Amino acid sequence: xxxVELLRLNDCTMRSIGGLHQxxxxxxxxxxxxPVDRTDIQRPNTAMLQLLAAxxxxxxxxxxxxxxxxxSTAFDRAAKTLGLSATLGLPVDx
Amino acid sequence: MTLDLAQFHESFFEExxxxxxxxxxxxxxxxxxxxxxxxxxxxxxxxxxxxxxAAMLGFxxxxxxxxxxxxxxxxxxxxxxxxxxxTLDCLLKSVxxxxxxLTAVRAKKPVDAQRVADLQFDLEAIVARKDAAxxxxxxxxxxAQAGAPATLAAATGQVVVPAGSAATAGxxxxPAxxxxxxxxxxxPAGSAATAGxxxxPAxxxxxxGxxxxPATAATAGGQIAAPAxxxxxxxxxxxxxxxxxxxxxxxxxxxHAAAADAGWIIEFKPLPHLLLQGNDPLxxxxxxxxxxxxxxxxxxxxxxxxxxxxxxxxxVSWQLHLHGDCSREQVEETFDWTTGDCELHIERPGGARSxxxxxxxxxxxxxxATVGAIAGPASASGAAAAPTAAAASTxxxxxxxxxxxxxxxxxxxxxxxxxxxxxxxGIDKIDELINTVGELVITQAxxxxxxxGLEGSAAELLRxxxxxxxxNMRQLQESVMRVRMLPISVAFSRFPRMVRxxxxxxNKKVELKLAGEQTxxxxxxxxxxxxxxxxxxxxxxxxxxxxxxxxTAAGKAPFGTISLNAYHTGGHIAVEVSDDxxxxxxxxILAKARSRGLVGANDVLTDxxxxxxxxxxxxxxxxxxxxxxxxxxxxxxxxxxxxELGGSVEISSERGHGSRFLITLPLxxxxxxxxxxxxxxxxxxxxxxxxxxxxxxxxxxxNRLSGACxxxxxxxxxxxxVRLYDLFGIEPRSRALQEGLVVVAEGDGKRxxxxxxxxxxxxxxxxxxxxxxxxxxxxxxxxxxxGDGSVALILDVPGLIRAASMRVAA
Numbered sequence: 085x086x087x088v089e090l091l092r093l094n095d096c097t098m099r100s101i102g103g104l105h106q107x108x109x110x111x112x113x114x115x116x117x118x119p120v121d122r123t124d125i126q127r128p129n130t131a132m133l134q135l136l137a138a139x140x141x142x143x144x145x146x147x148x149x150x151x152x153x154x155x156s157t158a159f160d161r162a163a164k165t166l167g168l169s170a171t172l173g174l175p176v177d178x
Numbered sequence: 179m180t181l182d183l184a185q186f187h188e189s190f191f192e193e194x195x196x197x198x199x200x201x202x203x204x205x206x207x208x209x210x211x212x213x214x215x216x217x218x219x220x221x222x223x224x225x226x227x228x229x230x231x232a233a234m235l236g237f238x239x240x241x242x243x244x245x246x247x248x249x250x251x252x253x254x255x256x257x258x259x260x261x262x263x264x265t266l267d268c269l270l271k272s273v274x275x276x277x278x279x280l281t282a283v284r285a286k287k288p289v290d291a292q293r294v295a296d297l298q299f300d301l302e303a304i305v306a307r308k309d310a311a312x313x314x315x316x317x318x319x320x321x322a323q324a325g326a327p328a329t330l331a332a333a334t335g336q337v338v339v340p341a342g343s344a345a346t347a348g349x350x351x352x353p354a355x356x357x358x359x360x361x362x363x364x365x366p367a368g369s370a371a372t373a374g375x376x377x378x379p380a381x382x383x384x385x386x387g388x389x390x391x392p393a394t395a396a397t398a399g400g401q402i403a404a405p406a407x408x409x410x411x412x413x414x415x416x417x418x419x420x421x422x423x424x425x426x427x428x429x430x431x432x433x434h435a436a437a438a439d440a441g442w443i444i445e446f447k448p449l450p451h452l453l454l455q456g457n458d459p460l461x462x463x464x465x466x467x468x469x470x471x472x473x474x475x476x477x478x479x480x481x482x483x484x485x486x487x488x489x490x491x492x493x494v495s496w497q498l499h500l501h502g503d504c505s506r507e508q509v510e511e512t513f514d515w516t517t518g519d520c521e522l523h524i525e526r527p528g529g530a531r532s533x534x535x536x537x538x539x540x541x542x543x544x545x546x547a548t549v550g551a552i553a554g555p556a557s558a559s560g561a562a563a564a565p566t567a568a569a570a571s572t573x574x575x576x577x578x579x580x581x582x583x584x585x586x587x588x589x590x591x592x593x594x595x596x597x598x599x600x601x602x603x604g605i606d607k608i609d610e611l612i613n614t615v616g617e618l619v620i621t622q623a624x625x626x627x628x629x630x631g632l633e634g635s636a637a638e639l640l641r642x643x644x645x646x647x648x649x650n651m652r653q654l655q656e657s658v659m660r661v662r663m664l665p666i667s668v669a670f671s672r673f674p675r676m677v678r679x680x681x682x683x684x685n686k687k688v689e690l691k692l693a694g695e696q697t698x699x700x701x702x703x704x705x706x707x708x709x710x711x712x713x714x715x716x717x718x719x720x721x722x723x724x725x726x727x728x729x730t731a732a733g734k735a736p737f738g739t740i741s742l743n744a745y746h747t748g749g750h751i752a753v754e755v756s757d758d759x760x761x762x763x764x765x766x767i768l769a770k771a772r773s774r775g776l777v778g779a780n781d782v783l784t785d786x787x788x789x790x791x792x793x794x795x796x797x798x799x800x801x802x803x804x805x806x807x808x809x810x811x812x813x814x815x816x817x818x819x820x821x822e823l824g825g826s827v828e829i830s831s832e833r834g835h836g837s838r839f840l841i842t843l844p845l846x847x848x849x850x851x852x853x854x855x856x857x858x859x860x861x862x863x864x865x866x867x868x869x870x871x872x873x874x875x876x877x878x879x880x881n882r883l884s885g886a887c888x889x890x891x892x893x894x895x896x897x898x899x900v901r902l903y904d905l906f907g908i909e910p911r912s913r914a915l916q917e918g919l920v921v922v923a924e925g926d927g928k929r930x931x932x933x934x935x936x937x938x939x940x941x942x943x944x945x946x947x948x949x950x951x952x953x954x955x956x957x958x959x960x961x962x963x964x965g966d967g968s969v970a971l972i973l974d975v976p977g978l979i980r981a982a983s984m985r986v987a988a
Contacts, residue, residue: 098453098454098490101489101490102489102490104489105484105487105489108484109484109485112484112485128460129458129460130453130458130459130460130492130494131453131458131489131490131492133460134481134489134492134493134494135484135487135489137476137478137481137494138478138481138482138483138484138487139484141478141481142483142484162460164474165460165463165464165467165472165474166459166460166463166474166476166494166496167473167474167475167476167496168476168494171476171478
């Protein structure tokens with residue numbers, strides 16, 4: 085049984101988003117669901133949400149769910165503002 | 179019979195310099211990858227005319243260089259080549275080199291042959307490889323190709339210019355998609371991919387925003403940011419800052435009223451580089467929510483797989499439905515900062531999109547590609563071009579008489595230069611005309627003076643006639659003065675290019691706003707105010723505007739703003755240079771002054787006094803000296819030059835928010851507002867701009883220093899007292915201080931008290947040159963003829979101070 089490594093998200097800037105990108109590319113080559121903890125997100129931005137939306141979409145294409153852990157009002161609100169809640173697999177009416 | 183061609187040299191030089199200005203202006207408006215035929219034709223014609231003129235007059239170097247330049251331009255205008263950022267850079271350098279060549283030839287000095295040869299080689303190389311294609315981007319970045327090099331102007335961002343500003347060159351286009359291009363690290367160095375800003379890797383490009391380390395000669399542009407385009411802004415008499423967004427008709431009240439409840443449908447398609455410009459749709463949508471409820475629908479159709487996407491590129495576009503009773507202007511205002519970085523369509527639900535409702539940005543293309551003409555049809559080729567709204571809008575901001583056309587298709591709203599009738603007149607003829615009119619004014623004043631003393635009915639008729647004559651003369655004088663008046667746009671026109679280049683060097687993002695360009699001032703004043711303005715703008719960019727990271731960390735927009743504004747106020751012209759940078763550091767200035775012994779350790783200075791310290795020679799708080807500024811030789815020169823023009827400089831600054839320098843200048847140097855004073859039997863004129871105060875001294879208030887130097891206390895300082903009768907060798911009415919008056923005057927940062935017998939009154943006088951009529955006299959700047967026919971000398975306060983100092987020293 086494959087142990088699933090939790091992906092803990094942190095606020096990232098345009099400068100640091102490359103690190104998150106690399107991590108997500110790595111995760112795509114794995115198997116099984118990907119648990120993602122968004123608790124620490126306080127200042128989301130479009131770049132991050134766009135990247136995560138692509139990630140969520142690519143995971144779905146592999147029939148792998150993204151499992152959201154923790155809570156972040158800022159993150160959920162930002163996703164809704166950008167119309168990405170459904171793509172990200174978040175509650176649309178959050 | 180041989181024809182002496184030397185008589186045509188000066189005309190050739192004048193016309194060539196004008197042509198170069200026009201070429202530079204046109205170059206700064208060119209969009210990379212977009213065939214702006216009119217713009218290229220303007221440039222070609224300039225080069226072609228210069229070549230012909232140079233050949234005819236035997237200027238072989240100029241002929242050869244312009245021939246090579248013309249060859250490249252011909253390739254561009256025939257469509258055999260496309261405009262690329264490296265090509266644009268090369269063409270701009272060619273303008274610089276031609277200016278240097280013409281200056282050298284005019285002065286009969288040798289041309290810098292190596293520099294010319296090097297650039298000529300580059301031009302030939304471009305033609306040889308026709309390497310002006312749009313940027314070659316890495317396959318993975320194909321989707322973002324659209325974002326690729328905006329115009330060079332795009333690369334450098336936009337210069338916001340008032341609508342109608344024909345003279346203001348440098349309509350830089352949209353901010354570069356530089357980082358987008360830069361992100362495509364696979365793009366070959368030197369390719370147009372580096373257009374605009376960074377050829378640096380994406381990370382570093384992101385790190386510094388746009389202006390990263392240039393990879394090639396196609397240096398990353400500094401940025402002149404896409405300015406916010408105030409919705410519906412138009413060119414006003416005061417010279418608004420930005421013309422209306424291209425194609426955006428002002429919303430009518432009926433439109434607003436009719437569909438208020440339905441809100442607005444907003445199609446927002448960011449250009450790939452939008453995120454790298456410091457814009458974030460999340461923040462924009464949050465701001466939009468203040469206008470009403472927003473429903474966002476994201477279009478992820480061009481979002482590539484994670485493994486292939488560039489996380490710094492914006493792939494997502496949105497359709498928003500804003501439910502709220504707000505105007506189009508309010509909606510547009512929310513997207514102000516994205517001007518040039520997106521396509522934006524705003525319409526009422528169910529409304530058809532009209533040509534006028536066009537985007538501020540490039541036309542859509544396939545897969546994130548981009549840039550077609552503004553509001554143009556999708557450019558399927560995905561050729562890079564990122565005309566920006568500002569480019570469109572500013573390009574459309576033709577001279578005031580021209581309405582900014584709605585951009586359609588590839589319409590870049592070409593700037594139309596009105597071919598108004600004009601005639602070249604030598605300055606000497608104009609000065610002679612002004613001088614003669616000045617004499618007429620004096621004669622009229624004398625006649626009026628004579629008429630006052632007459633009595634009888636005939637005298638009444640005479641006085642009535644003289645009164646009419648006075649009005650006519652005033653009108654004639656004003657009209658003649660206006661002949662020498664030129665719009666300040668002549669001085670402002672250098673700044674778009676200068677700000678672009680300087681911001682590029684310093685890796686800063688700068689938005690330049692110009693206003694009041696049509697404000698007119700005397701030609702001599704205009705020529706002499708240019709350098710002080712350059713100093714102020716350079717200082718503003720170097721020391722005022724922070725780098726993008728610092729600005730962002732401080733909660734500011736990454737683009738700093740420098741504003742130049744000119745307007746008439748009373749009988750003067752005011753020129754403001756302001757920025758939203760760091761502001762003056764009063765604590766540091768004061769500490770520096772104290773360390774240099776300029777201010778006592780316990781002295782308490784007002785903010786204005788602290789600010790004025792920066793005008794002291796050699797005073798600089800710069801941590802390091804750059805070749806841009808920091809040597810402390812700029813601000814004292816600024817104040818000196820302004821003073822020489824009879825003007826003044828004021829500073830207002832707030833730490834963290836920016837600074838404003840207000841230069842006040844006389845409209846003309848031919849007349850001066852002065853205070854008439856009586857010294858013995860002679861009348862002198864003291865320029866009002868030099869006078870601080872007039873007071874009466876008591877003998878006990880005056881101290882005598884060694885020798886004959888007298889000083890008196892004035893507002894906590896001791897000022898030297900100059901007895902004008904003594905200086906000029908005149909028998910005064912009285913030598914007793916209490917029987918006369920002291921005029922406290924200022925010049926060159928120093929103050930002096932001038933002892934006179936009496937104050938006679940204030941008047942405007944016509945200045946007659948001493949040098950041309952007599953000779954130079956220390957302490958005298960000119961002369962005038964009063965209404966009674968007598969001659970009054972106009973005092974030169976700085977000269978008086980120097981003369982008095984020399985007497986004391988002797």
